[in-house]
Amino acid sequence: MDEKNDKITEAALIRALENAKAFSQQLQKNREKRLWKKVDIPCSLFDAINGLTKAEMDTIRKNYDFRNLSSLKKAELASELAKLVPLKFKKVIYTLDQSRYNFIKVIIKNSGVIPDVGISVSSAEAFMEFSIIFPGLYDDQKILFMPNELINIFSQIDSNELENIVQRNTEWIRLTHGLLYYYGVMDPWTVKEKISGLTGQEVDILEFMNVMSFACDFYGQARYTSYGYQDERVFDAKKIVEEHRMRPDVEYYPFTKKQLLKAGDPGYVDKTPEMNSFISFLLKHYRLSDQETNEIALQITNMINADSKPTLIIQYLLSWMEFPSFEFVQQLTARIMELYNNTRQWVLKAHTPNELFQEERKFLKLLPGEPFKISQQNSKVIDQQTRTKVGRNDPCPCGSRKKYKKCCGK
Structure with a gap:
């Protein structure tokens, strides 16, 4: 009965997503x-x-x-x-x-x-x-x-004076987008102080907010809310602000001006050594374009910052590719945990869990070094030859001649 209800719920969710997509497309047509x-x-x-x-x-x-x-x-x-x-x-x-x-x-x-x-x-x-x-x-x-x-x-x-102001505004906007890429949410005064320090010039708060008001509408990379400026990827600003307040002794991670200007580019992804290693692992098993690997890296970084569970990342990757074996899933999860512990996170003021672990044992818990267990119901192992889901009583795709439930599905 539960399984039947789950299927009904799943079908309803799929229909809702399809309807939402169609509604969004209609809204876009109406706007145009x-x-x-x-x-x-x-x-x-x-x-x-x-x-x-x-x-x-x-x-x-x-x-x-x-x-x-x-x-x-x-x-x-x-x-x-x-x-x-x-x-x-x-x-x-x-x-x-x-x-x-x-x-x-x-x-x-x-x-x-x-x-x-x-x-x-x-x-x-x-x-x-x-x-x-x-x-x-x-x-x-x-x-x-x-x-x-x-x-x-x-x-x-239009004059040299205007051109100088335009150059200043360009720098303000790019730096703000870069700060929000790493910190998620910041109040205007904190952003203003950061930019003043990075540029060596005092920033007028009213001028800055006027510049950002138009930029938020035009570029859509950031928006202003009751919590301050927040990156457009943020959907729980309150949580990030609360986490920041829980760590008054932790300074914002000190980025250079060059790093923040780079992070202010639309679609930027921080390709850390761990992320590059993760992408290399995928490329050993799948043929993916640069556009596809960039999209995967971007979405996984977003999911980590949104505090999504590792199993959700597994489900996301399943939408891109088929997993050849349960052993592969175990290797994959180990690499995802390495990513978690070495990704700069909004709630940690752009520090990684590894960087803060020694100072914040009471707040943080690193993900375990061993791959976490994934329930067999949630893991979809696909036989690459037949392209079908492996049943518990089917021969294991690893070639052991045992049933899947007695081998990799154990």
């Missing part, structure tokens, strides 16, 4: 349809804003911190925003980093209009929600455009 609406070129700032929904106008209002406008009707709000945005546009331009600054320069060079260059929906929305660049549909072609009023303001303030 809403984003690319017909426009006339040239397009004034008022016309660009007036073509938005009331909710999108409200986002612009909030991003610019315009007050006492929430009660206005759509047309009235569009008119007010078209008057007020140019007055504070300089402040938004001063939050740009090198990538967005260069993108704006390209659009201005092309008279304020370029064809859609494959920019992500979220990035296009972020530009629009700060009333800088707008997406549109012109002559049945997707375009990105910048109203002439804003081009004129940008051209007036």
Whole structure:
């Protein structure tokens, strides 16, 4: 009966995942349809804003911190925003980093209009929600455009001073992303102090938070919550913050500026010697591309930081490959435990369990040196020749001529 219920539950979970995926795809289509609406070129700032929904106008209002406008009707709000945005546009331009600054320069060079260059929906929305660049549909072609009023303001303030600020912002954002990659969650003041120390220049907290506000929306690598800034991979910020507070005498692991700038790259994976050894082990048994090994390394690092059990990593790897024998699973689990004990973890302020074990015996427990036991119900041993799951009464795939339950499945 329990087995039947488990199968029913499993089938329900699979259907739920499939439905969630389909729903997500539909949402994406709806976002794109809403984003690319017909426009006339040239397009004034008022016309660009007036073509938005009331909710999108409200986002612009909030991003610019315009007050006492929430009660206005759509047309009235569009008119007010078209008057007020140019007055504070300089402040938004001063939050740009090198990538967005260069993108704006390209659009201005092309008279304020370029064809859609494959920019992500979220990035296009972020530009629009700060009333800088707008997406549109012109002559049945997707375009990105910048109203002439804003081009004129940008051209007036574009100078060596702005370029220096852009370089500073680029460094702030990359360092913040790098800090959050290793620490998971940090409050703004701690991030600000870290960056001040790394750059040798005092960071103004309000300027920094304005820069990060736009960067969080645009890049999606980090977000601001009640716990502070957190890496986008974090789903339990409260736990990380509590673990940090439990270790007031443990300093954040001291990374160099170069290390943090590197870790700030999207999709970065810390390829430790243990991770490289683990990947080499997999490559001895499977033919995997660099893209596949990078994805595996990234997801395993994320699972370790999320405090997932080693058996979950086994289940994840089963989605990629078939295990030839139970002996292979034992070797695999030993290497996973080595990874656990030598991975920099959010809850440990980017130290590894091995590094802190001597100082924190009462808090930490290293995973055992011997492979942990995996229940036979959870281990799927696959016969590589027949590509089918080995039953307990089937001949063992190791070639011993014994039944699986009397041999590797014992």
